[in-house]
Amino acid sequence: MVVSVRAPATSANLGPGFDALGLALTWYDEVTGRLARETTVTVHGEGAGELPGDDRHLVVRAIHATFAQLGMPPAPVALTCQNRIPQARGLGSSSAAIVAGVLLGRELAGAAGGALDQPALLRIAAGLEGHPDNVAPCLLGGFTVAWRESSEPDSARAVTVAPADSVRPVLFVPDHRSLTTAARAALPDQVPHRDAAHSAGRAALLVHAVTRDPAPSLLLAATEDRLHQQYRAAAAPATAALVARLRAAGVPAVVSGAGPSVLAFGPVPEQLSSQVGWVCQEMSVDQHGATVRPDMMPAYTG
Numbered sequence: 295m296v297v298s299v300r301a302p303a304t305s306a307n308l309g310p311g312f313d314a315l316g317l318a319l320t321w322y323d324e325v326t327g328r329l330a331r332e333t334t335v336t337v338h339g340e341g342a343g344e345l346p347g348d349d350r351h352l353v354v355r356a357i358h359a360t361f362a363q364l365g366m367p368p369a370p371v372a373l374t375c376q377n378r379i380p381q382a383r384g385l386g387s388s389s390a391a392i393v394a395g396v397l398l399g400r401e402l403a404g405a406a407g408g409a410l411d412q413p414a415l416l417r418i419a420a421g422l423e424g425h426p427d428n429v430a431p432c433l434l435g436g437f438t439v440a441w442r443e444s445s446e447p448d449s450a451r452a453v454t455v456a457p458a459d460s461v462r463p464v465l466f467v468p469d470h471r472s473l474t475t476a477a478r479a480a481l482p483d484q485v486p487h488r489d490a491a492h493s494a495g496r497a498a499l500l501v502h503a504v505t506r507d508p509a510p511s512l513l514l515a516a517t518e519d520r521l522h523q524q525y526r527a528a529a530a531p532a533t534a535a536l537v538a539r540l541r542a543a544g545v546p547a548v549v550s551g552a553g554p555s556v557l558a559f560g561p562v563p564e565q566l567s568s569q570v571g572w573v574c575q576e577m578s579v580d581q582h583g584a585t586v587r588p589d590m591m592p593a594y595t596g
């Protein structure tokens with residue numbers, strides 16, 4: 295059996311919804327896979343020539359984690375990846391790889407894979423990623439609220455809520471990269487109570503604004519963050535400066551995920567959309583999440 299999975303880019307946090315809120319975007323990686331005699335990974339596009347071509351590849355690790363959940367050994371797989379989502383830019387590339395892997399793992403497991411429903415896939419994916427705010431929209435699509443039932447990463451749950459039709463995500467993507475692990479290391483162990491209280495109110499307002507009333511003035515207030523962006527600014531000054539420039543002009547803008555990309559809610563005035571060092575991309579919200587397509591190709595016979 296040959297299976298193809300298409301997984302969307304995502305923007306997490308959306309300002310005050312740190313580790314909880316996420317939006318699926320119409321920008322996709324595609325992975326085609328089958329069981330094989332030895333593991334091989336062919337990468338086209340983003341990460342070609344950089345990513346490992348063996349069991350260390352993130353999609354393979356996610357497939358094997360899914361097999362393990364089903365009590366199956368880590369069988370070798372042959373994968374072809376068509377990567378379009380820029381990596382280490384705060385656009386959920388690692389979540390797209392992980393979600394593609396868990397869906398491929400479920401399909402390649404055959405009948406046994408039927409035991410894994412969407413909540414189970416989310417738990418496996420979030421366990422690998424470490425936090426659920428990118429894997430949730432990648433798997434479910436739309437605008438998601440994710441949480442953990444305990445302190446364990448694999449206790450993730452999520453709901454998807456429909457964003458208003460007029461929500462227009464606009465991305466500003468730089469050339470340079472930043473790993474999420476490095477951006478998380480900049481965060482303090484504790485924040486002032488007033489900042490936590492501020493974030494609770496703004497995150498709740500954001501759910502209302504994105505789903506019911508995405509007026510720029512409301513989104514501007516709703517996207518104000520005090521939990522993570524200020525602590526990451528020193529390591530990502532260009533990102534912090536662009537967010538500040540857009541917000542000063544009345545455009546609701548936030549750090550996308552752990553950065554360095556910036557997510558704005560459009561419309562973005564033309565004079566602000568061309569920024570030296572940044573590629574500006576208008577997006578739509580992906581409504582479906584990752585999708586599986588069984589390819590009509592002959593089954594691998596070994």
Ligand SMILES: Nc1ncnc2c1ncn2[C@@H]1O[C@H](COP(=O)(O)OP(=O)(O)OP(=O)(O)O)[C@@H](O)[C@H]1O
Pocket residue numbers: 304306323341345351352353375377380381382383384385386387388389390391428472473474475550551552553
């Ligand atoms: N398509 C992919 N296939 C295999 N590995 C990938 C793929 N995409 C990302 N990765 C791995 O994940 C790393 C980037 O993950 P990281 O979590 O730092 O950034 P991100 O997922 O792009 O952004 P964010 O989580 O902030 O939205 C890459 O350096 C690479 O090791």
Ligand SMILES: N[C@@H](CCO)C(=O)O
Pocket residue numbers: 306307312313314425427428474477478522551552
């Ligand atoms: N919530 C995560 C998103 C990045 O994957 C962070 O900001 O570190």
